[in-house]
Amino acid sequence: MKIISILLLHVMLLKRMVHTKCRATKYPFSEVTRFKISDEQVPWTVCVPEYDPPEYNSKVLMNKPWADPPLEDVSFKPKWNELDGKINRKSHTGTYRILNERPLNPQGRTGIKGRGVLGKWGPNHAADPILTRWKMEQDKKVLNTTTNLPILQFCAIQRKDCKQWALPGGMVDPGEKVSETLQREFLEEALNSLDASKEQAEADSKMVRDFFKQGVEVYKGYVDDPRNTDNAWMETVAYNFHDEDGHHVGKFDLKAGDDAQSVQWMDVDKNIDLYASHSNFIKSVADRLKSHW
Ligand SMILES: *[C@@H]1O[C@H](CO)[C@@H](O)[C@H](O)[C@H]1NC(C)=O
Numbered sequence: 371m372k373i374i375s376i377l378l379l380h381v382m383l384l385k386r387m388v389h390t391k392c393r394a395t396k397y398p399f400s401e402v403t404r405f406k407i408s409d410e411q412v413p414w415t416v417c418v419p420e421y422d423p424p425e426y427n428s429k430v431l432m433n434k435p436w437a438d439p440p441l442e443d444v445s446f447k448p449k450w451n452e453l454d455g456k457i458n459r460k461s462h463t464g465t466y467r468i469l470n471e472r473p474l475n476p477q478g479r480t481g482i483k484g485r486g487v488l489g490k491w492g493p494n495h496a497a498d499p500i501l502t503r504w505k506m507e508q509d510k511k512v513l514n515t516t517t518n519l520p521i522l523q524f525c526a527i528q529r530k531d532c533k534q535w536a537l538p539g540g541m542v543d544p545g546e547k548v549s550e551t552l553q554r555e556f557l558e559e560a561l562n563s564l565d566a567s568k569e570q571a572e573a574d575s576k577m578v579r580d581f582f583k584q585g586v587e588v589y590k591g592y593v594d595d596p597r598n599t600d601n602a603w604m605e606t607v608a609y610n611f612h613d614e615d616g617h618h619v620g621k622f623d624l625k626a627g628d629d630a631q632s633v634q635w636m637d638v639d640k641n642i643d644l645y646a647s648h649s650n651f652i653k654s655v656a657d658r659l660k661s662h663w
Contacts, residue, residue: 389477389594397482398596402426404481412478414467423600427484436541437489441471450492458544461493462590462605472601477592485602489541492601498539498608498648499548500588500655501525503620505637514639514662522638522661524652525624535636537648539606547585547609553578555633559622581618585609588654589647608651612659638663 389412395403405423410416431437438457439446448454450473451465463476472483473492488494502524505512511520526535540549560566560574588608595604613620624633636642638656640663642649656663 389480389592389598393481397426397486397599399428399487400426402482407479407481414474414478418479421479423479423481423483425484426482426486426599428487430487431485431489434489438485438491441491448491453544456543457490458495459490459492461592462607463592466492475598475600475603477594477598477603480598480600480603483600486599487597488599488602488604490602493603493605495542495544496539496593496604496606497542497547497549498537498589498606498651499525499552499582499585500537500608500610500651501613501619502610502638502655502659503613503616503635504661506616517662519660519662522656522659523635524638524655525619525633526636526644527633535642535644537608537644537651538633547607548582548611553582556582556619556622559624577618581611581613585611586658588651588658593647610655610658612655 393404393407393412395406397404402424405421407418407421411418411421427440438448448457448459450459450468451461452459459473461476466476467474485491502522505521505523513519514521525538527538528535538552538555540551542549556578557575560578561571566574586609588610590607591605593604593606598604611619620635624635638652638661640649640653642652644652653663655661
């Protein structure tokens, strides 16, 4: 099974604090060193006369259909803070400022200008889907013996390189709640189930499409991502897609893929080792569904 080839792992901090991940000295996939600033100097409202960050725009972005053109391109007329055709240039954080025709990071200075490796100037929108089902044994919900609460399972992917578990997030177009890629994975799952008839496979495909139309918002906002710059940054919405009776996407046994990542249904528990903010997202789902945590 091919699992989410364009995976973007979001290193996030949910806490409302100054961004830190995007202020590590070296910018990812580059030799560019960020201009050093203190925590106090992060907000744009604080005057930092000596602030002179380097500019970095990755060559990778040249002529890519998913990326904006360079700002100098005369044909490029972005509508900041608006839905700009097929591109959502609105921020979940409110109206961002434009200075010298460039969007300004709503969380403040990052020590680097340009858009780095991010495709869009301004906000870059991702979604983190939290797919859940109940852990079942002989048609009964399995309870944790300590808390006596039913155990929830969520869809997790593991990167081969760093072995860390994460949510199967990805970049989204306006109006999408899950990436096309993730949805396609489940559609393939539906079509490939060997014991299913053609009719069953078609019904399952429709079920998958419908399942991803619902979803409850768990978090919406800025992401403290190492790729963020003064002029481009990541934002996400985390949605919970819960399969209460396990007859929808919960019926698919996710098997380890042979490509970049493996994927599985993982028991929800406070001890699971995930990126900090992903744990926070899952905890709020556990609270909402009154499951074991
Ligand atoms: C029950 O929950 C506790 C506390 O989180 C955990 O240490 C333990 O492994 C869980 N037991 C089972 C059977 O899931």
